[in-house]
Amino acid sequence: GQQLNQSPQSMFIQEGEDVSMNCTSSSIFNTWLWYKQDPGEGPVLLIALYKAGELTSNGRLTAQFGITRKDSFLNISASIPSDVGIYFCAGLGSGTYKYIFGTGTRLKVLA
Amino acid sequence: DSGVTQTPKHLITATGQRVTLRCSPRSGDLSVYWYQQSLDQGLQFLIQYYNGEERAKGNILERFSAQQFPDLHSELNLSSLELGDSALYFCASSVGPSTSGRYRAAQYFGPGTRLTVL
Numbered sequence: 537g538q539q540l541n542q543s544p545q546s547m548f549i550q551e552g553e554d555v556s557m558n559c560t561s562s563s564i565f566n567t568w569l570w571y572k573q574d575p576g577e578g579p580v581l582l583i584a585l586y587k588a589g590e591l592t593s594n595g596r597l598t599a600q601f602g603i604t605r606k607d608s609f610l611n612i613s614a615s616i617p618s619d620v621g622i623y624f625c626a627g628l629g630s631g632t633y634k635y636i637f638g639t640g641t642r643l644k645v646l647a
Numbered sequence: 648d649s650g651v652t653q654t655p656k657h658l659i660t661a662t663g664q665r666v667t668l669r670c671s672p673r674s675g676d677l678s679v680y681w682y683q684q685s686l687d688q689g690l691q692f693l694i695q696y697y698n699g700e701e702r703a704k705g706n707i708l709e710r711f712s713a714q715q716f717p718d719l720h721s722e723l724n725l726s727s728l729e730l731g732d733s734a735l736y737f738c739a740s741s742v743g744p745s746t747s748g749r750y751r752a753a754q755y756f757g758p759g760t761r762l763t764v765l
Binding site: 539566567569571576577578579580581584586624626628632633634635637638639640 | 649651680689690692695697702703705735737752753754755756757758759761
């Protein structure tokens with residue numbers, strides 16, 4: 537099925553570093569969602585974005601809805617070991633009921 | 648805890664068999680979605696229901712079917728199981744039928760059912 541381009545695919549970072557990842561689409565979306573998934577667990581909703589240009593924070597996480605409505609960014613500040621996991625973006629277009637998911641960014645934090 | 652419940656957590660069965668996965672959405676949510684996630688793969692959308700009616704279909708095989716009941720819980724039926732059907736199956740729920748709008752489109756996932764077909 538259709539998927540969003542998410543980058544980077546994986547990254548190793550040192551504890552305390554900031555992390556940035558993004559999702560891009562060829563289509564315009566009205567909603568962007570960011571999730572974190574631990575192995576064998578269900579994705580956990582981190583941040584929801586509903587308006588172009590919107591910047592929303594959840595603790596050390598900040599996400600932005602791109603102005604073009606074709607991309608979104610997630611930043612994690614001062615990473616800690618429990619930030620390890622796979623981060624997915626999901627987009628929802630106008631007039632559709634189907635969320636499109638990103639390919640995921642696998643984050644590994646080195647203590 | 649997202650508020651979405653799924654049972655069973657694990658299911659082991661043999662090829663050719665039929666199984667039923669159950670999902671209860673968050674209180675107040677009318678939409679239920681089903682996803683399949685194979686090992687180290689992304690989430691593949693299967694089907695969506697809103698208040699008992701099918702609203703969207705994804706890459707769902709003809710051997711698979713689902714329904715949403717009046718009490719809003721949903722069941723995913725998988726029949727004539729094959730080895731390749733082994734995967735994590737997630738249910739998610741949201742308030743509305745996925746029309747964009749604050750709080751309506753946010754989708755919450757359950758813990759999943761791990762299906763192993765031997």
